[in-house]
Amino acid sequence: MIERFIEKARIAGAEVERVADPRAAADFIREFLKKNDLRTALISPDLKLRPPFDREFAGTGTALGADSTAAGAPGFARGSTSAVLDRGLYPRASGEPEARPLIWVDAGIVAADHGVAETGTLVHFDRSDAEKNVWTLPEVCICLLEARAVTASLDDLAPAFAAHLGRTDIPSPQVSLVTGPSRTADIEGQLTIGVHGPSRLIVLLT
């Protein structure tokens, strides 16, 4: 089933790497960001609480939160929603503005709740828009996925979807299915990636 997931995800245009554990995933990400000169990154709020990400990625911005809306967007660029990386990842050059506009972000670091082998899909039970945007805004999306969370088909997850969407303890229950990078074929039917969302989707399978 894992093999099938990997095959289908790759067909959809995702890059899949197998890593030993979250520790190795964190190492991979640090190296990857450096190697690809990705200077700004966002990490999803739930992942930021998990070790080793809680320490390593402490300075990483967590995307748009409720506070940014309250701060009177449009723009979402100011104040507490800084997307600039600092400690441990990539030093901020002196003189660089406090916060680059969030609308341009190099990388997003997220974790999926499930994988679906049938289609190579990542499934995330969103708890807020902030989480959702970490998946969609950046140029590159890096996603952790536990191999044991891969199921055969979407239908297997129908009860879990229904349960999450029915939650009333969170303001906006959402389920996201993400399969490969953002794509379009709107010009001459030619497949082109990265039209709105990430142009690269990296899956780190632990």
Next chain:
Amino acid sequence: MKKRTVDPALKKVLQDFSLSYLTKRRTALEGYDFEELRTRLAAIKDDALDRNEELLARFEENARGHGSVVLRARDGAEANAAILEICRRHGVRKMAKSKSMVSEETGLNDYLAERGVEARETDLGEWIVQIAAERPTHMVMPAIHLTRKDVAALFARRLGRDVPEDIPALVRIARGEMRKEIFAAQAGLSGANALIAESGAIVLVTNEGNGRLITTVPPVAIVLATIEKVVPTTADALAVLKILPRNATGQTITSYVSFIAGPHAAAQYIILLDNHRSEMAADPAFRAALRCVKCSACLNVCPVYQLLGGGEYAHVYMGGIGTLFTAWIHGLDKSKALAKLCLRCHRCEAYCAAKIPIADLITALAERLNRETGMTLWKRFAFNGVMGRPRLQQAAFKAARSARKALGTKDGFARRLPAWMKKYDRFRALPSPAPAALTKLFKKEFPSPFAPVKAAKGPVTIYGGCLIEHFYPEIGLATARVLAKLGYEVKLAPGLCCGFPPSNAGFRKASGRAFAALLGKMEIDGPVVTLCPTCATMLSKRGLEIDGSEKAKSLAKAVIPFGRFIVENELAAVRGMRKNAPAGLTVTYHDSCHHKNLLAAERASRTIVELALGAGIAEMDEADKCCGFAGSYSLDNPEISAELLADKLAAIEKTGAGIVAMDCPGCLLQIRGGCRSRGLAVRAAHTAELLDESLS
């Protein structure tokens, strides 16, 4: 009627797209039973339509429970006004939109622009179309009619700088521009691919990701959805998702699917728009159209859409399914010209994700148009006046036959029509009536009572239909000879019209009269072998809708297409009697629309052809695409008919085959006439003729 023109560049884009779509779709459906998937979807949608109001109420309650504001709009004007009111309340001056065909339906962008709210599209295709100040021409690929050159020129004008004619670079530029617009917008408007009643969630299916940005970035979210989108459960929404992307773009799933319950931003408004859909649902004849999930597969395989595109073949909604929605949403008068463009080839129905009988619904619409907006004069004369009056019909054919000398040339083709009518016959030579009708020739060759040499296997009745009766009696005789050689007692049905042509043109009463006249004279004793798939459809299916009598039912049961009759009953015998075919004959097979799409008899016919020729079939590209005859269609739309025929002849020529076999005398008229006009040395023959020639 507006003259419809074919743009060769657009035609090429659309036809290439269709071919690549078909390949991708095949791959995406590997390992799945399409019939099972769509039967399930149709059942879900039918059930949801049955209890639409109940499900909407539940959806509303649950969405409100999550904190969304749900509004109902009876028509487009109400929906637009509600959206404007939301904009005013939240001080929205700029709105970003993900794809919403429904907003095209209500004319939202123009409405808002006139009132000071700028609505910007963010689906790449829609964004391009909006910059070009045009309208979408395809539901899934709105800018399919524009090339990279066109797009580069548009961007250059907008940005005031040079732009490369390179697709990835163009997409990159668009990304930057659209991202800025999304972040500048105070409200985001999306559609919904499904509404889930049990949770009040909306489902958005996109590839680009704009749906996600639109629903998370701007502080106010507006969802414009139509009432037929509601389904009971998450599992039902997943059933939609299982078939929609596979059938729409040949993807197993799109890049992004979002299920959203409750407002994510400051506020979420969900507008449930009716716009005549509940009237449509209440009409049993048209209700099935509301199963549509807007996958566009029907457009992708439509021979006419491929020629004209969604600029010409649309009001707002495109193609055959669009014609039906146009009639209800924008008015019967707007659908009249569109309804004439449907070939009634039924090809779309084989691909429809929700089993909508699109072509039959167009026929039902044609009836309504005749009734409520008046009939075309020549059709009224031909179908109501002549075809619907069996005696007059016979007299007309007789008159044509006696004028044969004046009309005819030696080899069965009529002399050319005068120059002012040249668009009807220059692209395909028209046949002249045969010297004698099948009924007369049959009596001569098979005098009654006819008993075959071998022990009789019982009676079989041949029904030829008008074209074989009056133009191609040799096909009827060939069939009779085959059946006689096989030991059947051969009978011939009366040489009367089956009633299909008037029915197809929307003259139900005339059709009923013709069908009743035939049925009255018909003796049903054993199988009725048909040589024309259109007649077979009338006798076995459509006739029953007009006449529910026992006799009509037993006729329907007795009808069997020639090829299927042989394959099911006489395959071994035919193998034994076959002569060696002359060496070097190559053959290709043209699928007649009704033969394949309504009778599913194309496999049997291929078996017959291969047996007769002792050779495999050299398959042509898109063998199942209409040749352009389609009955009176070639008189209504000679330009389209000619274009389709040219494509068909090119496909035949490409195989290098010397013979093109088929099962429909209408296709034969078109293709034989086309070969003649073009000087193509290919023989067009009915499978029955080929089988007759091969038996000793």
